[in-house]
Each structure stands twice: as C-alpha cells, then as structure tokens.
Amino acid sequence: MALKDIYATSLSLLTDLYQLTMAYGYWKSGKAEQEAVFHLYFRKNPFTGGYTIAAGLEHVVQYLQDLRFRDEDLAYLASLKGSQGQPLFEQGFLDYLRNMEFSCSVDAVPEGTVVFPSEPLIRVTGPLLQAQLIETPLLTILNFQTLIATKAARIVDAAKGDQVIEFGMRRAQGIDGALSAARAAYIGGVSATSDLLAGQHYNIPVRGTHAHSWVQAFDSEEEAFEAYGDAFPQDTVFLVDTYDTLEGVKKAISTAQKLGPKGFKLGGIRLDSGDLTYLSVEARKLLDAAGFTDTNIVASNDLDERLITHLKQEGAKINVWGIGTKMVTAYDQPALGGVYKLAALRTEQGDWEYKIKLSEQLVKTSNPGKLQVRRYMDDSGYMADMIYNQLESLPDHLRIVDPLDSTRRKSIAPDTKYKELLVPVFEQGKLTYTLPDLQSIQATAKEELSKLHESIRRYLNPHSYPAGLEESLHHYKTALILKLRNE
Ligand SMILES: Nc1ncnc2c1ncn2[C@@H]1O[C@H](COP(=O)(O)OP(=O)(O)OP(=O)(O)O)[C@@H](O)[C@H]1O
Ligand SMILES: O=P(O)(O)OC[C@H]1O[C@H](OP(=O)(O)OP(=O)(O)O)[C@H](O)[C@@H]1O
Ligand SMILES: O=C(O)c1cccnc1
Numbered sequence: 001m002a003l004k005d006i007y008a009t010s011l012s013l014l015t016d017l018y019q020l021t022m023a024y025g026y027w028k029s030g031k032a033e034q035e036a037v038f039h040l041y042f043r044k045n046p047f048t049g050g051y052t053i054a055a056g057l058e059h060v061v062q063y064l065q066d067l068r069f070r071d072e073d074l075a076y077l078a079s080l081k082g083s084q085g086q087p088l089f090e091q092g093f094l095d096y097l098r099n100m101e102f103s104c105s106v107d108a109v110p111e112g113t114v115v116f117p118s119e120p121l122i123r124v125t126g127p128l129l130q131a132q133l134i135e136t137p138l139l140t141i142l143n144f145q146t147l148i149a150t151k152a153a154r155i156v157d158a159a160k161g162d163q164v165i166e167f168g169m170r171r172a173q174g175i176d177g178a179l180s181a182a183r184a185a186y187i188g189g190v191s192a193t194s195d196l197l198a199g200q201h202y203n204i205p206v207r208g209t210h211a212h213s214w215v216q217a218f219d220s221e222e223e224a225f226e227a228y229g230d231a232f233p234q235d236t237v238f239l240v241d242t243y244d245t246l247e248g249v250k251k252a253i254s255t256a257q258k259l260g261p262k263g264f265k266l267g268g269i270r271l272d273s274g275d276l277t278y279l280s281v282e283a284r285k286l287l288d289a290a291g292f293t294d295t296n297i298v299a300s301n302d303l304d305e306r307l308i309t310h311l312k313q314e315g316a317k318i319n320v321w322g323i324g325t326k327m328v329t330a331y332d333q334p335a336l337g338g339v340y341k342l343a344a345l346r347t348e349q350g351d352w353e354y355k356i357k358l359s360e361q362l363v364k365t366s367n368p369g370k371l372q373v374r375r376y377m378d379d380s381g382y383m384a385d386m387i388y389n390q391l392e393s394l395p396d397h398l399r400i401v402d403p404l405d406s407t408r409r410k411s412i413a414p415d416t417k418y419k420e421l422l423v424p425v426f427e428q429g430k431l432t433y434t435l436p437d438l439q440s441i442q443a444t445a446k447e448e449l450s451k452l453h454e455s456i457r458r459y460l461n462p463h464s465y466p467a468g469l470e471e472s473l474h475h476y477k478t479a480l481i482l483k484l485r486n487e
Contacts, residue, residue, distance in 0.1 A: 112149075
C-alpha cells in the first residue's frame with residue numbers, strides 16, 4: 001500500500017493485538033457490555049519539569065468518531081491464525097465487531113490545560129470491550145502530543161517573548177512524528193513551523209529561511225544573497241555561516257544596501273554554527289552600524305530551553321529561535337509514559353466495584369473510582385488540584401493528601417473558587433463537545449501557564465504544584481491496598 005493511502009484508510013486496527021484478543025475474550029465470556037471506567041494519566045511531569053500541557057484531544061475525538069470495523073479490517077482479522085493454524089477469532093465475534101458502534105462516554109481535559117501527575121486527562125465510561133479496545137490509540141495520540149506541547153512550552157518560556165519557529169521535520173520520528181509534533185509545538189506556543197503539510201492541515205503559520213546549499217549553488221555568497229533577494233524582496237532572512245559568519249553578515253548587509261533602492265528589506269540573518277553569543281553580538285554591531293536596527297538575528301543549531309537560557313544569560317543578541325531536533329524528539333525524554341487503567345466496574349446488581357492495580361511503588365498504584373479533578377484558584381492563579389471520586393459524596397471539610405507524603409495534607413477553605421478539569425466530550429458515543437481551533441488552544445495554554453507560579457514553571461528544580469487525592473479517596477485507596485495485600 002502506498003504511504004499516502006495508509007493514513008487515508010480506517011484506523012480501527014491502530015491498536016495492539018492484545019486489545020483484540022481481550023475483546024474476543026470479553027465477548028466470549030459475556031463481559032463485553034459490562035460498564036467500566038478507565039482513566040488515562042501519567043505519573044511524572046516530563047523533563048523533570050513542574051508542569052505538563054495536555055494535547056492531542058482533537059485527534060482522539062476524530063479517531064473515536066471514525067471507529068468502525070470495515071470489511072478490509074475484518075478480512076485482515078479473519079486471516080489471523082493461531083499456532084495450530086486455526087483462525088484466531090470466530091466469525092460471530094467478527095460480526096459483533098462489524099455491528100459495533102462506539103457508545104462510551106468520554107470526559108477529557110481540554111487541550112492546552114496544564115495538568116499534573118495522576119490526574120486523568122481522559123476518562124472513558126462504557127462497555128468494557130470498547131473502553132479497553134481504545135487504550136492504545138488514545139495513549140499513542142496523547143502521550144506524544146502532550147510531551148511535545150510541554151517541551152515546546154518550556155522552550156517558548158525560555159525564549160522570553162522572542163519568536164520560536166519549529167524546524168524539526170527532518171529530525172522527527174517519522175512522518176506522523178513530524179506532523180503531530182508541529183501541531184503540539186504550536187499548542188506549546190511556537191509562532192510558526194517550517195512544515196508545509198502541518199501548515200496545510202492544521203492552519204499553522206509557515207516560515208523559513210534558506211539552506212547552506214543555496215549559497216553553495218552559486219559562485220559566491222554575494223551572488224547567492226542577491227538572487228534570493230531578487231526572488232523574495234520582503235522580510236528575507238539570509239543564512240550567513242556557510243563560509244565565514246561575520247564576513248557573511250557583511251555580505252548580507254552589502255546585498256541589502258545594493259537591493260534597497262529596488263524595495264528590498266532585510267528581514268534577518270540566520271546563524272547556524274559557532275559561538276552563537278559572540279557571533280550574534282558582533283553581527284548585531286555590524287547590522288546596527290549599517291542602520292539595520294530592526295533586522296532580526298535568527299539562531300538555530302541543536303538548541304533547546306537550556307541552551308537558550310544560557311545564551312541569553314551570556315548576552316546573546318538573538319531574537320528569533322529556530323528549533324528542530326530537540327523539540328520534536330522531546331530531548332531528553334523520549335516518551336511521556338502515560339498509562340490507561342481500569343478503575344471501576346459495574347456489577348450485575350448495578351453497583352460500582354472499584355478497581356486498583358497494585359505496584360511495589362506507591363506512585364505506580366492506580367487510583368480507584370470514577371475520578372474528576374477539581375482545580376482551586378484565587379485571583380493570583382492556580383492554588384491546588386484535588387482528585388476525587390465522583391461516585392461518592394464529598395465530605396464537608398475538604399483536604400488534599402500529598403501523594404508523596406501522606407502525612408502532608410492541605411485544607412481547602414469553603415468558598416474557594418474552582419473549576420472541574422474533565423469536561424464531557426462524548427455522551428454514550430455521541431459527540432457533545434465543540435472542538436476549539438488550534439489558535440484558541442494555543443491561547444489557552446498561554447493563559448494556563450500564566451496562572452502557575454514562576455517557581456513551578458522554571459525548568460531547573462521547579463517547585464512541585466500541590467496536586468493530590470481528596471482525603472476520603474486516599475483513605476479508601478489505602479484500605480483497598482491493604483485488603484488486596486492481605487488477600
Ligand atoms: N555561546 C554558546 N554557549 C553555549 N553553547 C553554545 C554557544 N554557541 C553555540 N552553542 C551550542 O554548542 C553546540 C555545538 O556547537 P559547535 O560550534 O561546537 O558546533 P557547530 O556549530 O554545530 O559546528 P558545525 O555546525 O559547523 O558542525 C550547539 O548545540 C550550539 O547551539
Ligand atoms: O539544529 P536543529 O534544532 O535540529 O534545527 C534544524 C536544523 O536543520 C538544519 O540543519 P541541517 O539539516 O542543514 O544540518 P546541520 O545540523 O548540519 O546544520 C538547520 O540549519 C538547523 O540547524
Ligand atoms: O527555514 C529554515 O531555515 C529551516 C527549515 C528547516 C530546518 N532548518 C532550517
């Protein structure tokens with residue numbers, strides 16, 4: 001199948017084999033329709049940071065809206081054989097899949113929202129078979145986009161108001177790695193991408209300069225700049241480091257002076273190697289001395305939030321940052337590690353039975369119930385988050401238990417303002433949520449970050465934001481762990 005056709009077909013098989021074998025097992029044992037609650041959450045903020053930006057929900061919605069097993073999907077499943085050559089799945093099960101319509105309720109945290117460990121980004125309530133089947137694609141989509149949106153937000157924060165352009169496609173982890181990263185990076189706050197496919201599909205502004213090969217293709221740097229300037233007289237950026245950076249800056253200036261009378265405007269110069277502080281300071285002096293005071297200095301070369309911060313501290317005169325590899329590959333944390341866990345099952349009597357996954361490490365033990373996250377705030381910003389079980393009534397006096405030290409508890413004063421993070425997205429399979437456009441999501445992320453204290457946003461040893469379990473949920477969880485361990 002041609003590459004372009006893969007993404008054009010059904011994504012119903014975008015899941016692990018074990019989701020289908022479990023689905024078959026649920027169907028055979030009569031558990032397929034049993035009502036279940038699953039939560040998708042992560043356990044640690046990425047990049048040893050203090051926050052995470054939720055991203056990817058729009059693609060989850062599109063995937064779920066289109067979740068139907070077509071003839072070609074079922075034919076493939078019918079072709080799968082066990083070790084004895086017998087079909088893996090019975091025809092009756094394949095017929096069940098053919099008629100299956102997505103009927104779960106989905107609640108999710110809107111894209112661009114800041115989130116913290118253990119908080120459900122998505123909650124799925126519905127038939128066990130369906131709610132299980134979608135685990136892998138939901139994780140695939142949200143883990144990656146959330147990771148990249150967070151990385152981009154850190155980089156944009158380090159750039160302190162300078163423009164950041166995403167240049168990563170060539171170094172991304174494959175085609176969707178590039179496309180999804182461009183979308184997520186935009187949510188995280190970059191101004192533009194060099195990726196035209198992302199520009200076309202996601203309406204992200206596109207920007208670019210030129211490569212070293214452009215300069216190499218001419219007999220001299222002057223000729224190269226002049227030809228590019230002739231072709232693009234407005235806001236052109238010349239890459240100046242092909243041979244000798246400061247000589248390149250001088251040639252960019254003389255070209256701009258030569259083409260000026262024809263209406264040419266030098267938008268910027270780009271530095272892509274060498275000591276970026278020294279070169280940007282010297283380049284700024286040359287540009288200013290020639291009257292090009294509003295010409296931008298763009299820098300690229302394996303940059304990330306740490307290097308940008310260093311360069312700024314060193315006094316670099318860079319005001320536009322081109323960031324590729326380290327943003328789209330989420331350097332130096334290649335995956336978010338989000339998980340999807342069963343938290344409640346409805347019994348035959350109609351009651352909810354809460355479920356937990358035990359682990360030697362407390363942070364890896366899942367949370368039981370049907371969870372919601374309440375975020376408390378005052379006029380200066382966000383104060384604390386409380387994860388609670390919506391199926392139980394809340395006590396009058398609310399306290400949040402620190403997940404890392406259960407002796408530390410934070411009382412919530414009555415009448416403290418709050419919002420609930422999970423909002424309805426699908427009600428029994430029907431989409432009830434209006435998807436915001438990407439520009440609004442980017443604005444949401446910016447506003448959300450402004451509500452976090454600076455000490456939580458800093459990239460080095462940030463303060464941890466108070467987020468934990470509501471006290472009665474904490475007690476229930478502890479009792480359940482003890483009961484299961486004793487059993
Ligand atoms: N002043 C600086 N302080 C800290 N790091 C810097 C500074 N200037 C550049 N860097 C970073 O140092 C790294 C290596 O740059 P270096 O100059 O050694 O090689 P290079 O410029 O990539 O060489 P080339 O691209 O020609 O192979 C890059 O990640 C670059 O962003
Ligand atoms: O450095 P990044 O953050 O990944 O940004 C993207 C890089 O892509 C281009 O490099 P190119 O492919 O020409 O290779 P280079 O690294 O030799 O410059 C560009 O000049 C940037 O350096
Ligand atoms: O337009 C640019 O300057 C660009 C695009 C992709 C990668 N590096 C640079």
